[in-house]
Amino acid sequence: MTRRNVAPARGGSERAGDLLRIRGTTVICVRHQGRVALAGDGQVSIGPTIVKAGARKVRKLYHDRVLAGFAGTAADAFTLFEKFEAKLDEYRGNLSRAAVELAKDWRTDRILRRLEALLAVADKEHSFILSGSGEIIEPDDGVVGIGSGGPFALAAARALIAHSDLDAKQIVEEAMRIAAAICVYTNDRVTVEEL
Numbered sequence: 355m356t357r358r359n360v361a362p363a364r365g366g367s368e369r370a371g372d373l374l375r376i377r378g379t380t381v382i383c384v385r386h387q388g389r390v391a392l393a394g395d396g397q398v399s400i401g402p403t404i405v406k407a408g409a410r411k412v413r414k415l416y417h418d419r420v421l422a423g424f425a426g427t428a429a430d431a432f433t434l435f436e437k438f439e440a441k442l443d444e445y446r447g448n449l450s451r452a453a454v455e456l457a458k459d460w461r462t463d464r465i466l467r468r469l470e471a472l473l474a475v476a477d478k479e480h481s482f483i484l485s486g487s488g489e490i491i492e493p494d495d496g497v498v499g500i501g502s503g504g505p506f507a508l509a510a511a512r513a514l515i516a517h518s519d520l521d522a523k524q525i526v527e528e529a530m531r532i533a534a535a536i537c538v539y540t541n542d543r544v545t546v547e548e549l
Contacts, residue, residue, distance in 0.1 A: 378397070378398065378399045378425070378426070378501065378502060378539045379394065379395060379397065379411055379424070379425045379426070379500075379501040379502065379503070379540065380394065380395045380425070380499070380500075380501045380502065380504055380506070380530060380533045380537060380539075380540040381393070381394040381395075381411060381424065381425055381474045381498075381500045381501050381504065382394075382474075382497075382498070382499050382504070382507035382508065382511055382526050382529050382530060382533070383421065383423070383474050383476050383481050383496075383498040383499075383526070384496065384497050384511050384515070384522045384525045384526050384529070385476065385481055385495075385496030385497070385522065386496070386521065386522040386525060387521055387522060389521060389522040390421065390476050390478065390481065390522060390548070390549045391521075391522040391523040391525070391526045391546055391547070391549075392421040392422075392474065392476060392526065392546070392548075393412065393423075393526035393527060393529070393530050393545065393547075394410075394411035394423045394530075394545055395411070395503070395530060395533075395534060395540045395541050395542070395543060395544055396408040396409045396410070396411070396541055396543035396544070396545065397409070397539065397540060397541035397543070398428060399539055404541075407541055407543050408543050409428070410545050411423050411425075411431075411545065412545050412546070412547050413435075413547065414547050415435075415438070415439055415442055416439070416443070416447045417447065418549075419447055419478075419549070420442060420449055420475060420477045421475065421476045421477070421547050421548075421549060422438060422473055422474070422476075423474045423475075423500070424471050424472065424473055424474075425471065425472045425474075425500040425501030425502075425504065426471030426501075427470045427471055430470050430471040431471040434456075434460075434471050434473055434484075435473075437456055437459065437460075438452065438453075438456050438473060438475070438484075441453075441455050441456045447477075449475060449476075449477040449479070449480050449482070450480055450482075453475060453482050453484055454490060456484060457484055457488045457490050458488070460484070460488050461488025472484065472485055472500045473500075474498045474499075476498070476549070477549065478549055480492060481493060481496050481497075481498050482498075483498055483500060495515075497511050497512055497515070499511070499529075501540070502537050502539040502540065503533035503534070503536065503540035504533075506532060506533040506536045506537055506540075507526075507530055507532065507533035508529075510528065510529040510532040510533065511525050511526065511529040514528055514529060522548065523546055523548050526546055527544060527546060530542070530544045
């Protein structure tokens with residue numbers, strides 16, 4: 355994965371496990387055969403209790419040209435969605451610039467620094483993970499997995515890309531089904547968006 359040149363927040367070592375620590379969802383993004391698809395499960399949990407099965411954690415932004423999905427605390431994620439949408443508007447849909455500017459704000463703003471969420475964002479050219487420590491990570495292979503089931507969905511998606519004829523949308527759907535069968539914080543009520 356390629357890391358953008360954005361320094362971590364002060365105290366970042368305390369949050370070094372952000373990519374693995376966030377529980378309660380799975381989001382997978384796949385760039386394959388000229389298409390990009392982003393999928394998220396619908397489960398919302400409070401501790402060990404499922405409180406909602408059909409939440410929508412992925413959406414299209416900026417005139418349907420950018421995909422975004424979140425993992426982490428719902429209220430925090432909605433705050434980040436709003437901030438990210440504002441950056442997209444400010445930079446006229448330039449995903450890379452909006453991601454860098456959001457990461458700068460995220461690591462320097464006291465309130466944002468306390469938000470516990472990750473964003474997976476993508477457009478036709480780029481896919482990024484935006485972490486709570488102010489990092490921007492761009493995967494080498496165009497596949498992103500975040501949340502508690504993210505590693506399972508990521509592994510499944512990479513295997514499907516290498517060993518099947520499925521398109522991007524079919525790959526994220528199948529990867530989510532596989533993650534839901536393994537991760538207790540992930541269900542099979544999947545929302546998919548595609549560019």
